[in-house]
Amino acid sequence: MLVLTRKKNERIQIGEDIEISILAIEGDQIKLGIEAPRHIDIHRKEVYLAIQQENVEAINGFSLDKLKEVLPKR
Template identity: 40%
Template sequence: MLVVSRRAGESVVIGDDVTVSVLEVRGDVVRIGIDAPRSVAVHRAELLAQLARSNQEAASPTEDAVDSLLSAIRDRPQGD
């Protein structure tokens, strides 16, 4: 990880086409601007983590759902 110090109005360039600019520093909050082509995905890390947790929960069946499915399988008519 590269760690740099920047003041408001200063920027860091990543590659040929991504610029991260410090817009404002107020207390412990820093506002940044990111200029990148549309083909570059830019997301807040905490939202990606929340989305990953939501997807994991949605993909994990509850115990009730598993019990219900097992009951349905046991109770279905048997074919020859």
């Protein structure tokens, strides 16, 4: 893990496409601004983990019988 120290209004560059700005520091909270291409998903970690869990549950609940129920019959 890379650990960096930044002050308000300073930035971090990740590759050519991602820039993180320190917008505000209020008590124990830091407000970040993230500029990245639209095709890159950005989530809070807890949201990302919830999405991953939902994907696992969707895969585990998949069956050919269920798929046949929703597909048009030929």
